[in-house]
Amino acid sequence: MRLTRRAFGSKKMVSLFTLGTMRAIKSIDQMYMVVKEAYLTGINHIETAPSYGPAEVLIGNAIKKLDKKGLCPKEKWIITSKILPGITYREGKKQIKEMLRTLGTDKIDNLAIHGLNISDHLTWATEGEGAKLLNWSQKEGFVNQIGFSSHGSKLLIQHAIETKKFDFCSLHVHLLNQTNLPLAKLALKNGMGVMAISPADKGGHLHSPSKQLISDCWPIEPLELAYRFLIAQEITTLTVGASNSEDFNIPKKLINSFSPLTDLEQNCIKRLFSQSYFRLGKTFCGECRKCLPCPEEVPIPEILKLRNLYVGHGLKSFAQERYNLIGRAGHWWEEINAESCNNCGDCLPRCPNNLNIPELLADTHVKLLEKPKRRLWG
Ligand code: SF4
Ligand code: SF4
Structure with missing residues (x-):
């Protein structure tokens, strides 16, 4: 089967889903199972961070074991890791080298500033010690492209996109929270890759939906509808913060589902919002x-x-x-x-x-x- 890939910034093509690794850090076996399931799903992109505890070392271990069995995406694994803003040039160099060592690689594709949440962080990344660090990481060939994740204000995210210094961003953009959707579109228009942060969890705990939500989305599962909405909006890739094999059930079904929303999906979304307006009434x-x-x-x-x-x-x-x-x-x-x-x-x-x-x-x-x-x- 030919797998759908979308351009993530200016470099590599990624799958519609990305493996998020924050919830698979209990053991070597859990991470191995999750990375293997991601491979079997057709995922080629892994997202991690040093702040996710032992995630990077467990990923390095899992990839190595899977490689020995010939289980590796055609394009090799594309890895996005992160670095916290505000650190010194010297500390940052140390952290990037350590990141590569734990992942067992000499280069990663994408390095994101982890939580570019206030204007000082943007200054750090574009003019300060951070700018020097990010330049160094690319010049040394340790990193292909630079991006950011943000929980900051709309204005800050817009400024960050408009600097044109970033190739990708990870945003809270969801079916039930569309505030950042115009920013995601702006980033895409600027040639950036956009990763939606955990639609299953941060999109409204859709992994365990209420009866009300299930009934409003029926006959489509709320999480499936949320994934389909984001894919149809051309969001480059959606993270799946998997901890077990069931978390891949819907991504397996949708890994190639890049088509526009069907009439049924559009009707379900309309009903979802009309029911919500009805319940809220004048409030x-x-x-x-x-x-x-x-x-x-x-x-x-x-x-x-x-x-x-x-x-x-x-x-x-x-x-x-x-x-x-x-x-x-x-x-x-x-x-x-x-x-x-x-x-x-x-x-x-x-x-x-x-x-x-x-x-x-x-x-x-x-x-x-x-x-x-x-x-x-x-
Ligand atoms: S409270 Fe009123 S003014 Fe404030 S955001 Fe809501 S609708 Fe707008
Ligand atoms: S009524 Fe409350 S929310 Fe409104 S402006 Fe005054 S303090 Fe703020």
Whole structure:
């Protein structure tokens, strides 16, 4: 079977799905099984990071063993790893050499800045020590192309794309969270590769959908519909953060599914959103951001987006996880939750939907607040 590949930046062609390795770090056997399943699925692209604990050393080991059995993609494995922004030139050189050593290779295809989340990170990568480091890594032949992942503001991501210094980016772009879709399109227009970060997990815990979501998407599985939506939007590749062989069931089915959305898929998506608008009624937040700035710096659209997802789509576990991460994840997420609203009313006349924002913030807080859970990454 001829496998579909898409250009990821200016260098190699990658599969529609990418193996994300953050959830396969329990043992050598688990990583081996997951990399082998990725190969059998038709995946040729692996995404990892030194911050994923032993992932790189386990990948190096798995690739070596599979190679001995002749199980290797035709184009060889394409590897994307990452480096945290803000480190010194000297430390960065050490980290890149260590990364290559643990992966058991003398070169990787793609190096991403891991979490280009604030403007200092962009300055670091384009003018500061980071720029020097990234140049060095390419000149020495250790890295083919440079990109970034970001959880930052739309404006920051837009600036990063417009520097034209990056060949690819990893973004939160999802069926149920399309805020970054215009940025993904901008990156694609600029010739960059775009990787969607974990549609199964970060796209709304679609690995364990609610009955409500299943019924809204019926007869297509919510995760399958989300994958198909992103593929049809020409997002280059979607990460599958696999921990077991079942995680490849849908990617196996869709590995060559590059065609536009079918009538059935379009109808399911229409119903999914119309049901959500119906449930939210007059409390729907359009995320237009016109209510900002808030004197207490409450991130109103981000908080009400979580309410939209919970009330509109039944994404309880996802909305709770994100809400309870506020203030606990540094520059990776928001710092202030709904409790900081002092009911001043400044935002009220600015909302085109006439929402009672303080009341909805309080409602979100009551619905979503819970004890914090351990966070993986991003
Ligand atoms: S102005 Fe209203 S609709 Fe727009 S983001 Fe703010 S709360 Fe939501
Ligand atoms: S009412 Fe609350 S959310 Fe609105 S501007 Fe005042 S503090 Fe901010």
